[in-house]
Amino acid sequence: MITTRITELFGIDHPIAQGGMQWVGKAELVAAVANAGALGFITALTQPTPEDLAREIRRTRDMTDQPFGVNLTILPSIKPPPYAEYRQAIIEGGVKIVETAGYKPQEHVDHFKQHGIKVIHKCTAVRHALSAERMGVDAISIDGFECAGHPGEDDIPGLILIPAAADRVKIPMLASGGFGDGRGLAAALALGADGINMGTRFCVTKEAPIPDAFKQRMVENDERATDLIFRTLHNTARVMKNAVSQQVVEIERRGGAKFEDVQALVAGARGRDALADGDTDGGIWSAGMIQGLIHDIPTVKDLIDRIIAEAEAVIESRLGRMLAAAPKKAPA
Ligand SMILES: Cc1cc2nc3c(=O)[nH]c(=O)nc-3n(C[C@H](O)[C@H](O)[C@H](O)COP(=O)(O)O)c2cc1C
16 A cells, blocks of 8 residues: 555545546546546546536446546637536536646636535646645646646656656645556655556556557557647647657648648547547547557556556565665774
């Protein structure tokens, strides 16, 4: 057992979270994570309507009696989804933990806090972590440059970002981006975090509700198999390198690209259809550099048990032995 401020804050066995994931953060995966003693998040906006989200919360509760949360991703959008109604579904669904991600979470945080919901805000910069802390969130998830999805524009990898955040953030903190095994968990704890958040690694589990072709491709991929798209649009996303991401990179490389130039390639509907068809080259798919350390498709429980056992072994045996083996200084 590894006990940290995160396990105590959320009443979970293991300091591991499964962050919100579009098309993946559904009841089957979230319940499997909860039943394995970690913290899973349903992805609110994967559900087409707030009523669907309410149903998904009920479906998850039918599969687990352990704590789980909901991710609310705040996208800068001309036509935003009905956020207030999604929040209401979360509150009325009796959910006690929310992961917010994205821009200006204040009104969402305020509303959740009024209802006694614990909020963990995911962000990619120390300054954003500090401003979320001032807003009154309960915990931070700090996402390094290695991560799948949106790493921000500062390009600071976890090895620097995590201790830089730990030096200044007072509330409990998860390290996110590039984690997938027990060595990573032990490293995150050593760097000052209270646990880890994972996305890509949880996609490659038996319970993840995506076709096997996607899981197999991520197993085969190495750590170089990601592309950064939307760099020139200042809305960077790290995605799995495939035929479509390469076309987007090529269009951006020519210079002066506008969103309309890549819109058809990156359309959410195209990505969703490609996923449904098991066509790994059919659309954009978020995945991180951790693909290079993913070699199998375990159950969620086996994965979590393995990560904890490996982290314990690193801390106790590998590091502990180094201390024990240190030669005693000869008396002066
Ligand atoms: C397929 C996929 C979809 C994702 N969608 C979202 C999302 O909708 N909202 C969000 O806040 N984060 C999203 N993420 C990011 C994850 O929650 C997490 O922060 C990230 O994957 C951590 O990096 P890792 O993949 O290296 O573990 C997504 C990640 C993946 C792999």
